[in-house]
Amino acid sequence: MSSAVEAGRQAFIVEAHDLLAQLEESLLALEEEPDNQELVNRIFRCMHTIKGSGGMFGFDLIESFTHTLENTLDDVRKGAVKVTQNLIDLSLAACDEITILLEGRAKNLEDEGAVRRAQILQGIETLQGGPGSLPTPAHSGEPIENIIESEQEGNSPVWTWLITFVPEKNIFSFGTKPLLLLKELQEMGESRLICHTDKLDSLDKLDPESCYFWWHILLETDRSSDDIRDVFMFVEDDCRLEIKNLNTLTDRTVDFDRAEAVLREKGRLDEDLSAVVRGKERALQKETGSMQKDSDNKTGQGEDSRRVASIRVDAERLDILVNLVGEMVITQARLREAVDTQHDTGLSIVSEEMERLTSELRDISMSMRMVPIGTMFSKFKRLVRDQSRQYGKSIDLALNGGETELDKNVIEKLNDPLVHIIRNAIDHGIEPEANRMVNGKNRKGTITLSAFQAGADVVIEINDDGAGIDPGIVRARALEKGLINESDILTDNELYGLIFRPGFSTKKQATSLSGRGVGMDVVKKNVEALRGSLEVNSTKGKGTSVIIKIPLTLGIIEGLLVSIAGEYYVCPLSVVEECIEKPYDERSEKGASQFINVRGEAVPYIRLRETFEIKGTVPAIEQILITKVNNERVGFAVDEIIREQQVVIKSLGRMYGGVNGVSGATIMGDGSVGMILDVQKLVSMAGSQETNK
């Protein structure tokens, strides 16, 4: 049985975290619409479930802590307590406490935690207008009594009881089966059942759905009258129940046969029991009656007929699955290559079928890890609320595109960078109210968090309508830190890029908000670790926007396999618009900006052979991949286009991680290594080369 509790406990922890997130979200929503009854109900239900389930799985502290909260929320539900700022503050603080309790179950939780919780409870009780009734220890005390009683088993006195049970006529309509109650009594000891049928109506008046019987039960048992009453606990209000200890009337043993005869005849036993007792005195230390243990009730496992719409899966298992699928994609590529050399039609069909299945399997297993980014966004509401208050600023957080899906692992890793960027926006970005008024802005600042999908990337934008970044200050700071030289000429965008350099901080004093010893350089590193990119745009006086681009999934991409001088390269297929052939023109000057005419539009192109400094002769006809990067069309000249292929991205490792223009590598079917092109980086590298000239 304990494994049921243990499994439940694990499920509870996961569930409670979900509930707490819901709770927090609902509380924040309630803050905006204090009259929304549906929200109050939802909040109550969350709290109720946390409390109820918490108690079941041994989280006693959570149970007792949430009890008062639940009562208060119940009062809110009934309209007895108003939704106030204070209530929401206290409830949010309570959420945090529950989280701590949930995580640190094993740790010593007395000391500060207890003090904080007591304070919250005190605050809540004040709201409620009096101390909330704490859960009475009655129910937890009960089992102990039972234990004591059962310990006395064996030498507890045996009593003879006369039980009169007269159910109401409608007892069946509650789903109660009186015979089961009688059976339960019979299991307590030696018994005699007398059924009275005198209340039966004549057949024409008889309602087959009513109960016309009543019973007398003679019972010899060591159980107390409370135990007997417990049998009838659900029907106490729907019946007349009398429990009489016959041994208080006589000290001799009751003769069941004679007693039954009297009961049948008269419908009751007289006060004088002399007619129904046997001569000898009742033995006080009698052996206990037949205490049937119902352990033999355990039959085999019931057939599992559960049908579930969704199941929870360990995230780690999903990661393993994706890794395995990755390996399978590689193996599939090898199979295809092997089949291509065989020229066996039968084999090709199988291989093609396998390829289709592999690619479906890949898509499905990737999609299993996709979760809407909104789950993370809503967490930031709390952050903005708390931080802006602490900072005495009034800031709204607007969320767009929360339904955009992203790999779960990516979302987790994005959390810290986003927190940092938002903190920055609150601290450095949004001006104090007074300044905003002077500048004719809305008193309330707004931070907008939006997400949308663009090609194979998910773009996350964090905009604020604050003061913006002053390029002059950035430049001065960069000079001071020795990041640039006096003679360097930098565009505004390049200056903003300096913000991400280690050791850069424009604010003279680190504040409690953004000054956590983590700079924007760490943010950038985190984003780049996800193969993403980061960009800052700012207009002085209007605001700043940070744009993060993250590839949809890690791991496997559709690529276009190309080659230069016999070496493989892979270009992410998602950026490729078309491929064009172009005769190699020897006169075209090396390194100079080169353009190709694509249906009347001049598209610049980069000759990768030159970028990677590959020696050898250029083929007579070059292939140019036309790609779309940052909304601009850019071409890449390569020697040969081989085919489309799914590729599994492998990191280059620490040694080669810094190589520019390559974002990773992949293993080809024949075992050789292909480089995955970092198209964005290649374009910006070419761009800065241009400017330097």
Next chain:
Amino acid sequence: MSRTIMTVDDSTSVRQMVSFTLQEAGYTVVEAADGQEALMKIGDQPVDMVLADLNMPNMDGITLIKNLRAKQEYKFIPLVMLTTESQSGKKQEGKDAGATGWIVKPFNPDQLLGVVRKVLG
């Protein structure tokens, strides 16, 4: 033939614990997350008993019990509600709706089986 019990609770952990305990004891278990789902599932899977939480989204336990009692085939089966001690008023409301009995949360597997045996046999 093993008997089928439906557990209706919006808390996965409670459902899981109830299911596990009852299955160990040889019952067949059907799960539902709220009253609405319970009514839907009960349509294609007759059950011998229902254990329902009171506070649930979409349709609460009281409404579920009323709805079930209105059906001919569920007029007399045991319908047990799960409550917490703070809802003593709800007990009466539940009985009025036609509940057979109640289990007070928190409960352990033995208490659960005790009640099931009491009302289902």
